[in-house]
Amino acid sequence: MLSLEVITPEKTLVKEEVDIVEAKGAYGEFGILPGHTQFLTTLEIGEIRYTKEGVTSHLSVGGGFAEVVEDKVVLLLDVAEFAVDIDVERARKAMERAESVLKTLSAEDNEYRIHEMALLRAIARISVASKNLG
Amino acid sequence: MATLRDIKRKISSINSTQTITRTMKMVSAAKLRRAQEELEKIKDYAVKMEELTGRVVKNMPEDAHPLLVAREEVKKVLIVSVGSDRGLCGAFNTNIGLHAQNFTLQNHDKYERIGVYVFGRKVRDYLQRRKVDIVKSWIDVKKIDQELVSEVADELIGLYLNGEFDKIYLSYTHFRSAVKQEVVFEEFVPIKTSDEVEYIDYLCEPDRIKIVESLIPRYIGTKIYYALVESQTSEHAARMSSMENATTNCGDMVKYLTLVYNKRRQESITNEMMDIVGGAEALRGT
Numbered sequence: 001m002l003s004l005e006v007i008t009p010e011k012t013l014v015k016e017e018v019d020i021v022e023a024k025g026a027y028g029e030f031g032i033l034p035g036h037t038q039f040l041t042t043l044e045i046g047e048i049r050y051t052k053e054g055v056t057s058h059l060s061v062g063g064g065f066a067e068v069v070e071d072k073v074v075l076l077l078d079v080a081e082f083a084v085d086i087d088v089e090r091a092r093k094a095m096e097r098a099e100s101v102l103k104t105l106s107a108e109d110n111e112y113r114i115h116e117m118a119l120l121r122a123i124a125r126i127s128v129a130s131k132n133l134g
Numbered sequence: 135m136a137t138l139r140d141i142k143r144k145i146s147s148i149n150s151t152q153t154i155t156r157t158m159k160m161v162s163a164a165k166l167r168r169a170q171e172e173l174e175k176i177k178d179y180a181v182k183m184e185e186l187t188g189r190v191v192k193n194m195p196e197d198a199h200p201l202l203v204a205r206e207e208v209k210k211v212l213i214v215s216v217g218s219d220r221g222l223c224g225a226f227n228t229n230i231g232l233h234a235q236n237f238t239l240q241n242h243d244k245y246e247r248i249g250v251y252v253f254g255r256k257v258r259d260y261l262q263r264r265k266v267d268i269v270k271s272w273i274d275v276k277k278i279d280q281e282l283v284s285e286v287a288d289e290l291i292g293l294y295l296n297g298e299f300d301k302i303y304l305s306y307t308h309f310r311s312a313v314k315q316e317v318v319f320e321e322f323v324p325i326k327t328s329d330e331v332e333y334i335d336y337l338c339e340p341d342r343i344k345i346v347e348s349l350i351p352r353y354i355g356t357k358i359y360y361a362l363v364e365s366q367t368s369e370h371a372a373r374m375s376s377m378e379n380a381t382t383n384c385g386d387m388v389k390y391l392t393l394v395y396n397k398r399r400q401e402s403i404t405n406e407m408m409d410i411v412g413g414a415e416a417l418r419g420t
Contacts, residue, residue, distance in 0.1 A: 026340045076186060
């Protein structure tokens with residue numbers, strides 16, 4: 001068993017024993033099982049999954065850090081939401097807004113990256129939310 | 135000597151003061167509860183962030199990040215003092231001011247410049263009166279949020295990196311419990327690694343230096359945010375207990391004055407009666 005902690009500045013979202021944790025790191029997706037080596041990575045905007053007794057939970061994340069030491073997984077995230085809590089309508093609006101702003105900016109603008117991140121976050125939230133339904 | 139009427143007036147004035155202090159106490163209690171909730175929310179994150187940063191920067195080559203390098207010659211020091219805008223909270227602001235002032239007095243011949251970066255009107259006024267070099271002051275901060283924090287973090291990092299200051303201390307009031315708050319005065323930048331932390335040889339993605347680069351700004355931001363929220367919580371707690379004391383003191387005062395008032399009243403009645411009896415005696419004699 002792994003002890004998983006998912007912590008954001010807002011609150012501690014998860015603190016329990018799980019079987020497997022999957023997330024998207026700097027070099028792509030990775031999975032953590034018991035006995036994993038000491039591991040440290042930055043997390044990309046995207047999805048985190050963890051499975052406990054056959055039940056998989058999905059979370060959308062907006063970047064952060066993951067640390068694995070002796071079967072303890074600590075995820076420090078800027079923002080995170082459970083799939084069930086995601087407001088798809090709001091995410092879709094945020095996506096549209098980001099898309100329209102991006103069209104008016106060129107890649108050199110300072111703000112470009114901010115809106116690009118917002119777009120990625122919105123897409124991640126929508127895709128995580130849809131998994132919950134399916 | 136105070137007349138009966140003077141005493142009565144005093145009693146009623148103290149009574150209305152007591153009403154005010156009691157109300158202020160209740161307001162602070164409500165605010166404290168809210169602030170405590172906010173503190174609880176961020177606490178886990180802040181604590182874990184501090185631990186993680188401690189482990190990650192351990193045994194890092196010093197040149198990995200400019201905020202990790204301790205400068206050989208420390209000439210200019212900055213103190214970040216976090217206090218509040220409003221008073222009536224006991225020694226809350228005085229304690230913060232005292233720490234900054236004492237540090238300045240003790241070390242003024244050691245360093246070329248000691249500046250203070252202040253939060254809160256009361257602390258600013260306190261330090262201004264004592265001619266302390268104030269670099270910047272934040273007054274009337276309505277809400278502690280990410281925007282404010284990143285502005286402060288950027289500014290502090292900037293002051294350090296462009297050589298304006300060689301070392302930054304952070305001073306705020308730690309909220310231990312509703313009845314106990316303590317002033318913290320600690321080294322902030324450059325980030326120091328504690329000897330108690332054990333070195334862990336992580337498998338890192340991308341590499342350790344990249345992780346440190348993105349971790350450190352977040353660490354600084356979190357630390358500031360946490361200090362501000364702690365200070366705010368402590369402020370409400372301090373105000374609550376000082377208003378509680380004030381209310382009790384008002385009660386004691388009213389009790390004492392009522393006693394004096396009754397004694398004085400009885401005395402004057404006795405005197406009057408003696409006058410009448412004396413008068414009647416005198417009349418009968420004729």
